[in-house]
Amino acid sequence: MRFILQDVGSKWLFSGIVVGLMFFGTVSLPASEGAQAGTSDVEAWSLVFVFALATLIGLGVIERVSRLLHTPLMSLTNAISAIAVVGAIIVAGGKEYPTEIRVLGFIALVASMTNIVSGFLITDRMLKMFKQPGSSANKEAKR
Amino acid sequence: MRFILQDVGSKWLFSGIVVGLMFFGTVSLPASEGAQAGTSDVEAWSLVFVFALATLIGLGVIERVSRLLHTPLMSLTNAISAIAVVGAIIVAGGKEYPTEIRVLGFIALVASMTNIVSGFLITDRMLKMFKQPGSSANKEAKR
Amino acid sequence: MTHVVQLAYLVATVLFVFSLHAMNDPKSARNGVRAGVLAMAIAILATWLQPGIEHHFWILVAIVLGVAIGVPLSRVPLTAVPQRTAVSHAFGGLAAGLVGTAKFIWWTYHEPSQLTQFRMGAIVFEVLFGFLTFTGSLMAAGKLQEVKWIPQRPVTYRFQNVSNIGLLGLAFLLGLLLAIDPTRAGATIFFAAIIMLALAFGVLLIIPIGGADMPTVISILNAYAGLSAVAMGFVLDNKLLITAGALDGSSGLILSIIMCRAMNRSFTNVLFGAFGQVQAAQANGDQRHYKSETIEGAAQVLGQASSVVIIPGYGLAVAQAQHRVRELYDLLTKAGVTVKFAIHPVAGRMPGHMNVLLAEAEIPYGDLVEMDEINSDMPQCDVALVIGANDVVNPAARTDKSSPIFGMPIIDADKAKTVFAIKRSKNPGFAGIDNELYFQDRTFMLFGDAKAVVGELAKQLGNG
Amino acid sequence: MTHVVQLAYLVATVLFVFSLHAMNDPKSARNGVRAGVLAMAIAILATWLQPGIEHHFWILVAIVLGVAIGVPLSRVPLTAVPQRTAVSHAFGGLAAGLVGTAKFIWWTYHEPSQLTQFRMGAIVFEVLFGFLTFTGSLMAAGKLQEVKWIPQRPVTYRFQNVSNIGLLGLAFLLGLLLAIDPTRAGATIFFAAIIMLALAFGVLLIIPIGGADMPTVISILNAYAGLSAVAMGFVLDNKLLITAGALDGSSGLILSIIMCRAMNRSFTNVLFGAFGQVQAAQANGDQRHYKSETIEGAAQVLGQASSVVIIPGYGLAVAQAQHRVRELYDLLTKAGVTVKFAIHPVAGRMPGHMNVLLAEAEIPYGDLVEMDEINSDMPQCDVALVIGANDVVNPAARTDKSSPIFGMPIIDADKAKTVFAIKRSKNPGFAGIDNELYFQDRTFMLFGDAKAVVGELAKQLGNG
Numbered sequence A, B: 001m002r003f004i005l006q007d008v009g010s011k012w013l014f015s016g017i018v019v020g021l022m023f024f025g026t027v028s029l030p031a032s033e034g035a036q037a038g039t040s041d042v043e044a045w046s047l048v049f050v051f052a053l054a055t056l057i058g059l060g061v062i063e064r065v066s067r068l069l070h071t072p073l074m075s076l077t078n079a080i081s082a083i084a085v086v087g088a089i090i091v092a093g094g095k096e097y098p099t100e101i102r103v104l105g106f107i108a109l110v111a112s113m114t115n116i117v118s119g120f121l122i123t124d125r126m127l128k129m130f131k132q133p134g135s136s137a138n139k140e141a142k143r
Numbered sequence C, D: 001m002t003h004v005v006q007l008a009y010l011v012a013t014v015l016f017v018f019s020l021h022a023m024n025d026p027k028s029a030r031n032g033v034r035a036g037v038l039a040m041a042i043a044i045l046a047t048w049l050q051p052g053i054e055h056h057f058w059i060l061v062a063i064v065l066g067v068a069i070g071v072p073l074s075r076v077p078l079t080a081v082p083q084r085t086a087v088s089h090a091f092g093g094l095a096a097g098l099v100g101t102a103k104f105i106w107w108t109y110h111e112p113s114q115l116t117q118f119r120m121g122a123i124v125f126e127v128l129f130g131f132l133t134f135t136g137s138l139m140a141a142g143k144l145q146e147v148k149w150i151p152q153r154p155v156t157y158r159f160q161n162v163s164n165i166g167l168l169g170l171a172f173l174l175g176l177l178l179a180i181d182p183t184r185a186g187a188t189i190f191f192a193a194i195i196m197l198a199l200a201f202g203v204l205l206i207i208p209i210g211g212a213d214m215p216t217v218i219s220i221l222n223a224y225a226g227l228s229a230v231a232m233g234f235v236l237d238n239k240l241l242i243t244a245g246a247l248d249g250s251s252g253l254i255l256s257i258i259m260c261r262a263m264n265r266s267f268t269n270v271l272f273g274a275f276g277q278v279q280a281a282q283a284n285g286d287q288r289h290y291k292s293e294t295i296e297g298a299a300q301v302l303g304q305a306s307s308v309v310i311i312p313g314y315g316l317a318v319a320q321a322q323h324r325v326r327e328l329y330d331l332l333t334k335a336g337v338t339v340k341f342a343i344h345p346v347a348g349r350m351p352g353h354m355n356v357l358l359a360e361a362e363i364p365y366g367d368l369v370e371m372d373e374i375n376s377d378m379p380q381c382d383v384a385l386v387i388g389a390n391d392v393v394n395p396a397a398r399t400d401k402s403s404p405i406f407g408m409p410i411i412d413a414d415k416a417k418t419v420f421a422i423k424r425s426k427n428p429g430f431a432g433i434d435n436e437l438y439f440q441d442r443t444f445m446l447f448g449d450a451k452a453v454v455g456e457l458a459k460q461l462g463n464g
């Protein structure tokens, strides 16, 4: 966390705060209807908590990723961000949706699946190349 | 996380799973009334998510605490666990509660406040003693 | 208002995480305390100012009382820190248990429709962990404080483990029945029974554990106190309770793992092993021969060494010899000797014990070296000065497969060119076993109280 | 069913965290990929098997199509990895944007009561970030791939930054208005305008940024793609989307911080600085004098050295010389020379570029040393062999306050006893400035393509 405070400095903190405030503004506007429809206030805050905690985990975990692996890390997170696939399935397959909406979901699903497949495959392809010092492949080559 | 998997091994994982399952069992029992009363299913799961994420953060952060500071760490977390104060205030001060219930809250509040005050004070007292190598207090003593 | 409260709780959560994060370095650690205090203040204010909260006088009185008890509790001597921590856990468990009980009573008698299965399940956990932690921690504190009517030695009897686990299982069963039908007939009796079982289990869990295993037990109880706060969060639908409790729980978990690992024992062994019972039987040090050295001789050797490693242990804490050690450190450093302290993770009686002790004497923490780091330098070390340490320098852990501490990582004092060992008698340490180190050729004993012996060493060096 | 789905999402969340955690060591990294694949499979199945989901044929076709496009995309040469990543981000942004649009249309026309302010706000964020990432990433990929009709150089014009920010501000304003009253008259027009503005902003954001700054931009777009997934989670009330998106967002954030820090530049400077525009103007290397060395001479010096540090840079990647470097490494190692590789965090064109490249040639990663570690050893190093690196060894970063790279941490190649530098010409590197290193007394140039020169060096050493 200190990492962040030092380096990003004003800019990111600033934009973070702006985004946060906008969100907060949106959330805190007096709800125009009862709590039943859509996400209730408390549930919305639970989602914000989940977001904040996951970000803290992310910062902690990514900071410790080996410098050797930053390129594969980029493609791994790329694959993970294709989690949008979940939303795409819901829209593409939801029984209540008319075709024109499901077409949007279909495109989104193709796009996400592409990311998942290519992201994981290329990450693994790169990681396979990292040979442990003194591993057999390496010794053989040194022969 | 590997830390955990290696060392606690079967025992804790096992008890963790038992606890988790019991919880899950409790949660997944068919709700006997509508979703309005009490916590809804989805909201309950949000709380479980918050718990899981906070635990992951805790494991990551505590693992990195300096070995020098394990004793102060014990008293610091001790103070933090006095967060039960929040529940105690709600019970002690809730306007709808009868006196006999508020007495329980009162005792709980005294107990938690004791922990907060003594926990933070003693932690700070211990931390104050840790002198940086070559700090002025130290140089003076070396004189 | 909900939004303000929830935002406050979110800020408090982040501050708590930051607080623990800051403990990764002594330089930033005090900021951690500040962040923790701020977070707690925010949490208290946000809760208090909610519209549903009245009876401000009650709250105020409780807070004043809490401060009045808390301040003196924070002034205990450092040797009493483990007991204080245990008492604190007892308070924490009590608070969680009482809040759970209050909510149960309220919902059962006033708003039964609110008592969902989910909430009932959470209340059962809260009350179980809370009250178990309450009595368990009080027992642990008693053993550590060596209160007269609490036996220090492990107390064992036939079918102990079976009956304990049976008790806990019964409590769980009752809890499950309650959770299935929270408003069943006799719910209050079920609930009362669960409380009684939890209270009893707390006591019975600690009885078979020896006083010296208490630090590990306290850490586990710490985790339980955290879990009871988590359960309270589920009951009250309060995310701050969940996050703070989870942080606390993981801290207790990791500290107990570290201790168990550094002792090469398992949780099961600590909790059910009745360790320390056989202590007296195994030691037979009196039959063997020790070489002694005079203070003058030892002071001379120390003064002529080029590197000295001091290995402190529980005896240093008992004798409160840290300030004398500081004098010795200053004199040797001034004479050009490199002095390092080798800190074993479980030296003393709580994690980090030696670090706080030496920090109290203002020894710069840069000279406190962890076991793994110093061990590779031990063969180059001229003098290893063992002050009140025993098990943590016992080479049997490396060599003797039959030893109860076999496999425990130790500080390799036996590899130093010369070893001086300060202890009062021929008695063994916590694990109750002989220490080969004391019998080896290069080891010389300096019998006596650590404070006195180190003081005299310093005097000799100062004069000479 | 809710419970099964939610449990599956929780398990997937934990697996994703584990997946990233495993990347802290190359040994465990492939387990990380496995955990990620497992998590994704669980997430997909849990979602698909929900009762509300039908039209399985559509889903199946989409998945097959995705696989059909994804597999070839994963086989691109390693030099094209940055472009591939950018294209992927574009897909990710597109998916998020489309899902947001679909939900907006559905709720507006079919279930307006469901379109709460909270959801509307989240949809606005999702669509903004999604479509901005879509066009922005496509532009970035184009610049990296050096597509003809996308200008490589930064394109600037008057009031560029002001108008860009104005555009974004307008989109935010429309979003705010929509969130205040989601079912207002003309909501669809507002929404369409937001999409257009986001698409336009994505293009305009990238136009003023030079091709070589793209890696940093890609990382920032990565963070945006993550944030759009988070917003989608808020829209769909789906916690897995939130956690995975947040992990992704923090990864993008941290990688861009690392790059900015290693270049000693700020985000603002990368995004709005139009860096690289003035490139040609500053270089005047042609007027100064270089010392050259023959292949034979250099091979001899290398063979007689006792320690060689190889400093690879972007040129090594361009020339695809890694396998030749491997030959050289083998020959030198066999001759008893200690060979280490000094890896600068931003050598090449993406973070960790050199590591993957050298790993491809099966050079054991134990010999790849980070900048901070190797710098203290540089004065003891006999030969520093700079292969296609320039800015990362430019001592002006340490000494010349007026240099655009002043303050950037560099590898101290200039402190080695002898320096050989391989490059094709007298042209400057990415920052477009002269490099004092090439003019110093102990530096000898080996002009030519990296692959050819290193190959010949190896041949000489092999024969000699």
Ligand SMILES: NC(=O)c1ccc[n+]([C@@H]2O[C@H](COP(=O)([O-])OP(=O)(O)OC[C@H]3O[C@@H](n4cnc5c(N)ncnc54)[C@H](OP(=O)(O)O)[C@@H]3O)[C@@H](O)[C@H]2O)c1
Pocket (backbone or CB within 6 Å): C212, C213, C214, C215, C216, C259, C263, C312, C313, C314, C315, C316, C318, C319, C345, C346, C347, C348, C349, C350, C351, C352, C353, C387, C388, C389, C390, C391, C392, C393, C422, C423, C424, C425, C426, C427, C428, C429, C430, C431, C448, C449, C450, C451
């Ligand atoms: N730190 C933790 O977190 C923790 C937790 C649980 C268990 N433990 C256990 O505690 C033990 C710690 O090892 P240790 O080497 O520090 O201590 P130890 O093995 O208990 O030995 C302490 C030694 O100090 C001597 N001593 C006691 N009072 C003294 C005095 N006033 N002056 C001089 N010497 C004195 C004792 O011998 P005399 O009686 O002859 O003087 C004894 O040999 C380990 O077995 C560890 O597993 C530690």
Ligand SMILES: NC(=O)c1ccc[n+]([C@@H]2O[C@H](COP(=O)([O-])OP(=O)(O)OC[C@H]3O[C@@H](n4cnc5c(N)ncnc54)[C@H](OP(=O)(O)O)[C@@H]3O)[C@@H](O)[C@H]2O)c1
Pocket (backbone or CB within 6 Å): D212, D213, D214, D215, D216, D259, D262, D263, D312, D313, D314, D315, D316, D318, D319, D345, D346, D347, D348, D349, D350, D351, D352, D353, D387, D388, D389, D390, D391, D392, D393, D422, D423, D424, D425, D426, D427, D428, D429, D430, D431, D448, D449, D450, D451
């Ligand atoms: N890695 C990242 O994540 C990242 C991200 C953003 C920006 N950057 C920037 O990229 C730069 C990286 O520094 P760097 O030292 O690696 O590269 P550089 O400064 O761009 O220099 C590359 C050198 O390689 C030479 N070269 C090009 N093709 C060659 C070939 N086929 N054979 C031999 N030499 C060849 C070039 O000279 P000739 O043309 O004379 O051959 C040039 O001097 C830094 O300024 C950094 O800030 C990096």
